[in-house]
Amino acid sequence: AAAGARRRVFARSALGRQALQRGARQPGDLGAAAPEAGAARRARARRYSSLARCRTALDLSANMRPAMAALALLVVCCALSCDIASALGLGGLAMGTMRCFDPTESSAALGSAPGICGAVADGSDPGEPLLVTPFLEANDAAGAREAMAINDLNVSTGTDGMVTWPTSYAGFFTTNQTETFTNYNYAWYFPPLNGNASAPLLVWLQGGPGASSMFGVFNEHGPFYVTATNELAARETTWNAEYGMLYIDNPVGAGFSFTTSNDGYCTNTADCVADGLYALLQQFYQVFPELLQVPLYITGESYGGHYVPAIAYKIMQENAALNATTGDNAPGPVELPLAGLAIGDGWVDPIIQNAGYTALFQNMALCNFGEQTDTIAGYVAAIMDNIEQGNMLEAFDVWDEFLNGDVYPYPTYYYNITGSEDYDNLLRTQAPESFGYYVSWFQNNDVRRSIHVGDALFNNGTATEMALLGDFMVSFKTQLGALMDEYPVLLYSGQLDIIIGAALTEAFLSSIPWGGADSFANATRVVWYSPSNATNVTGYVQAAEGFSRVAIKNAGHILPFDQPKAARAMMYHWLTNTFPFGDSSSSVVQSTNGGD
DSSP: OHHHHHHHHHHHSHHHHHHHHTTOOOTTOOSTTOOSOHHHHHHHHHHHHHHHHHHHHHHHHTTSOHHHHHHHHIIIIIHTTOBHHHHTTOTTOOOOBOOBOOTTSOHHHHHHOTTOBOBOOSSSOOOOOOBOHHHHHTTOHHHHHHHHEEOOOEEEOSTTOEEEOOOEEEEEEEEEEOSSOEEEEEEEEEOOTTOOTTOOEEEEEOOTTTOOTHHHIIIIISSEEEOTTSOEEEOSSOGGGTSEEEEEOOSTTEETOEESSGGGSOSOIIIIIHHHHHHHHHHHHHHOGGGGGSOEEEEEETTHHHHHHHHHHHHHHHHHHHHHOOSOOSSOOOOOOEEEEEEESOOOOHHHHHHTHHHHHHHTTSSOTTHHHHHHHHHHHHHHHHHHTTOHHHHHHHHIIIIIOSSOSSOOHHHHHHOOSOOSOTTOSSOOGGGGHHHHHTTOHHHHHHTTOTTOOBEESHHHHHHTGGGTTOOOHHHHHHHHTTSOEEEEEETTOSTTOHHHHHHHHTTOOOTTHHHHHTSOOEEEEETTEEEEEEEEEEEETTEEEEEETTOOSSHHHHSHHHHHHHHHHHHHTOTTSSOOOOSEEEOOSSOO
């Protein structure tokens, strides 16, 4: 209702009237401007209306007792057959249909996210979620490690047939506990496949907000993926080949991570999300203390532009506080070996990034230079005005109607003028069907027992996103600048990304407050060629004083999926500080290792 009221205010405003006069769709009206046939438009209207009612039920459930809320949402959400693309809050990611949870399931599943459509295990014995923290509270880190071990995943390798995959480790860590709620975050750790005990550890944080980092495991750079026949297959190009990978479902409400009460959902990244991640990492290092001797890199993408600088800044502050403490030998937090951070297509500084949409759409030929440009400029002006006035929810509402479409219950303006449901890659109108295969794999009881999630719900992330709407337009540029003064930082983008296009990231770089700003501005932007083909351009790199900026060709928002070899080579060169990622005096360089 509040969002509807804001849209009506927008429609009555001078900006809204101008937009309507230019032919923009009126908020709340699926009619004239949508370039769809009537039947298709009505089908989309029903689908969006169903999602809106699911979310209305979610809001209502917040004030109900858990059992009643679960029953109400089972009736409303399942009857409306929420589809996973909407449920995941990932825009164009069409992943098939998922059914809502059953209110007769475990209290853990009910507590994870009342009222959200999600996958559940078929059958009667998926096991119980593995809670790691009780082992640590009993001073039994060895027992925790043994319990977390996953030794029975069968993976197709092609030439060698089916093999039992090397041991990985997974479980739930208690990350916040109060009188009214307890938060549990799921993490899955893959030691480096090459067996290098000195290899860096990379933490991966998916964006959203509310997206599961399991998406990164199975679709981007994890050691395996799920096939159309619901089997695991080894990934040809994986970051796990050289590096340890720790994938965290973050914050609670994303993926398998859950809270026992609506009060447990994070409403801000700088404090709540960062504190939860820090608590998890402290416990993780109790289970794997040998990893304190290897470099730690925090990585992520999209809304990871909030998460990554938030937790890295938290670690930097806590490490400084620990270093300043003397004479206290009491057990407690340990200094974490933070060595750097990498952000892909990151939502870091919304006010400057939003300002770039008009030119981005023009230069990608996504709009004409007449009324459509004027309408986009109107949306951008409204977003920026609201941010500057501190109206973060209103700013999100306008952006959501313009492009994002997670909450706005009708086709976005972007869809109306482009016909595309995929804002992750300019060359696609629909996301790959394979993006959703892993969700079906999670519905197998044997799988759930193996990966220690038991009967925990695989959340769609809606509750997480709703709780963080007020955080969406907050800038993390200041924290990023402080980190750039102390650690190597990599910001990378795919040239075909729309939702957080490469140009939007370029736009805010010069305003980052850090000591190397002048050196970076004067650094040469180099052309990065593939080692296997001297005429094939992989991308472009500009680097100075520990900061590297990369744009990769033929890739969109999900860059490691679109260009896996380039992404892996990028990480290799950045982590080893080799060309083209060191300070370069050459304008043309060739990759020498780490793949094409």
